[in-house]
Amino acid sequence: MASAFGFGSSFAGKIIYTKAKEIQALEWTGYSCPVVGSTIEVSPIKFSMPHSYFIPASLKSKTGNNLKIGQSIMGKYGGKYMISCILKYEPYTMKTVSLPTITLFGTSR
Secondary structure, eight states: OBOTTSSOEEEEEEEEESSOHHHHHHHHTTEEOOOSEEEEEEEESSOSSOEEEEEETTOOOTTOOOOOTTOEEEEEEEEEEEEEEEESSTTOOEEEEEEEEEEEEEEOO
16 A cells, blocks of 8 residues: 555554565575564565565664564555575575565554
8 A cells, every 4th residue: 555645655464473584585595694674574464465574773663562473563664675695605695685674663562
């Protein structure tokens, strides 16, 4: 859903993982994915498919609650953040993950 004020799109749902599925899958196969902030996987209220997001380290929840599995979350996102993941052993390949960047959010207790 697009914002009427042009600040990006809105989202709402439940946190199902405190790490984006794209990042988790790469780490399970031997990649290191340093993230300055955090990533989450959200099961949206209106859609059946979960979505991954990046939250910058400088951005704090407007409700003051830490991110936890099962929490309700809502907010706005805009733009993409590129995360470079490097294989921890030879042939040291790199893969890049692009996630929507959350710009404003609040979570339930």
